[in-house]
Amino acid sequence: MSSEPTNLLQGTLDLLILKSLVAGEMHGLAISRRIHQITGETFDVKPGSLFPALHRMEEEGWISSLWGDSENNRRAKYYRLTKAGQKQLHVETTRWGRISGAISQALQAS
């Protein structure tokens, strides 16, 4: 729990979840840890934000879930990317590229 800029931009969390699920299906804790890892330990997603996002995204049809056994033989709910989710990932990635580009450009302007 090093740095904690908790106020993720709207939609950024979705993007990060989708991105981490590209690696394969995983449960909530694994997703949280994966985001921590792939963002260079910048983001730490709390369950209070993670689960609502997961459930919302499942209702949108971007991810699907199933119950399975964890590495320690514990029952856990696993999430996986759907076709619509892959499409959404592409959309969000493009959008994010546009936003971050625009912001950097704005910050570089003198």
Added chain:
Amino acid sequence: MPGLAKLRSFFRNLFSVRRVEKDLDDEVQSHLAMLVEENLRAGMSPEEAQRAARLELGGVEQVKEQVRIERAGTWLQSVFSDCRYAARQFRKNPAFTAVVVFTLALGIGATTAMFSVVYGVLLRPLPYPRPDRIVSVFELTTKGKPSHVADPNFDDFRDQSRSFLSIAKYVSDTASISGTSQPARATVARVSPQFLSVFAVHPIVGRDFIADDAKKGAEQTALVSDDFWKQYLNSPQDLSQIHLKMNGAPFAVIGVLPPGFHFPADADLWLAADTDGENTSRTSHNYSAVARLRDGVTLEQANLDISAIARRIHDAAVDQNDYLLKDGMVVPLQSSLTGSARPALLVLLGAVAFLLLVACANVANLLLAQASVRVRELAIRTSLGAARGRLVRQFLTEAFLLSLLGGSLGVLGACLGVKGLLALAPANLPRLESISINLPVLVFAFLLATAVAVGLGVFVAVRATSGDPREGLAEGGRGQAGSQGSQRVGRAIVAAQMAITLVLVVGAGLFGRSLLKVLEVNPGFRVEKVVAMDVSLPWIDDPKQRASQGIFFSQLIDRLKQQPWIKNVGAVSTLPMDGGLPDGMFALLNEREVPKTLDGFEAVFQQKERLGIADFCVASEGYFQILGIPLIRGRIFDSRDTAESQHVAVISESLARERWPGEDPIGHTIEFGNMDGDIRLLTIVGIVGDVHQDTLDSPAPPIVYVDLFQRPRPAITVAMRSDADTRLVATSARDILRDLNPEIPARFRTFSQIYAASLGSRKFNVILIAFFASTALLLATAGVFGVMAYSVSRRTPEIGIRTALGAGASDVLRMILGQGLRTVLIGVAAGIAGALVLTRTVESFLFGVAPTDPFTFAAVTLLLIFAALLACYIPARRAARVDPLIALRHE
């Protein structure tokens, strides 16, 4: 399918609550367990591991709640909880709920019932394929009025127009049908062969007309309605076995039309009109015409088409006179059928809308009062974090539930109401059979309830949630200051209610006074104790052959006269108020001037100074005696007048006055042969009193009466004066008729029935408007009472202080009454202004009263003020009796 996934979770969230919740709980618990395991692996003690895991999770229940908020369908669940909350409110105040629901039921029910009539008559599509393509075709007279079409003009319309898929003409009449299980009087339409194709209707048994059916000399063929086929013919599949006679002439039944097809109104038989042997005159308007528009042709195009043909006919015609068409017109069939009923129905719909407004105003006041009691509750909810939107939604939900309840109850009431309306409805209201509570009417009722709910809900919510919650809490739900504003609104509503009610009651007053004025009109005849028997004999073309009809009627009348219970018997072509007489042009002509040729007659009818216009009535001597039509001068028909003697006429007083001013018409001779084809001159022998032949509210027309035995006609109404029971008269008269000729059916009515039916639409309008107005008055009075009583109960402490400071009971009484009266007077003033504008729109329905009739306005104003004062008086007296000690102890 992302959309589908969402829909699936929406339903799962709603209906499998337990499973979804269990799943969520499992997931969060497993997450927690994994966190603990992770911490244990990192070397923490079990207690520490638990603690750190819980810290990171941030509370199982909180996480679950966060997820729930994100779920699809959350809003619906909150709607459910709003509804549950509303239901609890209703149960807490059953009296309030009952009054609101009943008031709304009254308003919505009455409006729905009225709308079902408007929908059935004016809006519901006619029951034929693509009914919007069917049009009526009219000639336009020199005065621009639509009229029937003359045969050659119809032929030109048919042959020259390019707008129609098919066009047909029709005329209907009653005829005697024999050869059936019992002789029947049926409405028979003579139609051209294309008639059915206009309606796109096909026989269910047998065949349609073909062009040959209309040829001269062809066997007479007819189609019958499904009802007639079942009732009189016992529904045989083989139509060739049916042998029927119409007015004595045999005809073949070639087809049966589908159930429900009865166009023109009430028709049971359709005869192929003899289009070969038709009238060549362009001014004998014998037929109505209908047509089906060709695809892609608009009404405007069809109108231009017909108008061009009509004007060509007009310009080319030789016999130019006032009866020749000037132009032509095409109108959608539906509006031509119902156009006459439209204005009255729209006025009634407007009236019931006013009633609905008054009902809504009452409900709005009740809801406002209720909301002000809930100030504290609202304040608490606001301080606990409820957004204003959420509170507004709560009010909307409550209003919606109330109007839905009221609306459902109202629709039930409307089902009964429609039955009542149908029973009351005048017989001449078109399309009565299509009035019912059907799907479109239900949709209307639902939309109406929704509109009422939104209107009331938004209004009350905005009023109730606009205050500062701190005030609400501080006031403790008791205070006076905060409710001043809502009381002002309440009084404004009451004033508006009074204004609307005044307009309605003035309308009812004007309609009612018009009816009274109509009833005051002296009809020119007596109505009581007359039984009418309609009889029609076979049609005979040649006037010279018609003597047999005269003989038959003379025998019939003589036989009836011999009955001891019949005081007198007369006969007439058409009784007053029973559909009117034909009118035409007659010419003053004496024996020496009678032309020898047809051209000569035409020349006579070009000489304006010789001409006159009158109704043509065939009657017997007894007719005048039975109806009490007074002889003014000369004589009426008697035994001197026989078929061979000089033909005589009796004329009405107004005709004598207008056509022979300052002269004695008796002894003059007139030529009126164009009415019955008999060109023998008529000598005027007497003048009788005027009779309101058509309606009481139109002037008595000029009438020429001719003697039934000199100018017989096949269809007459026999009028019998008798003190005996109507059924007895009918039975024995029918026996006598059967004895003379068993193939002739008769129809019996009393003259009183005919007379009452002629006032039917006026009474219908009066009854409905009076009902709407009195209900509105009742509601408005209740509204005044409610607002005043509420105001008094709110002001009890203040009144207590006033009394303690020395105000007497009469001062308090005056103060409260004054306050109420001010509100009422504002409303009444606004109402009078509104009524002055609005009553002008109903001027055409009034008779003998001006739309600004001062008597009606004054009486209604006084009535309203009196009712309102009465409603104020009860609370005012309660206020005057306030005991200052008790009132102040309240504090």
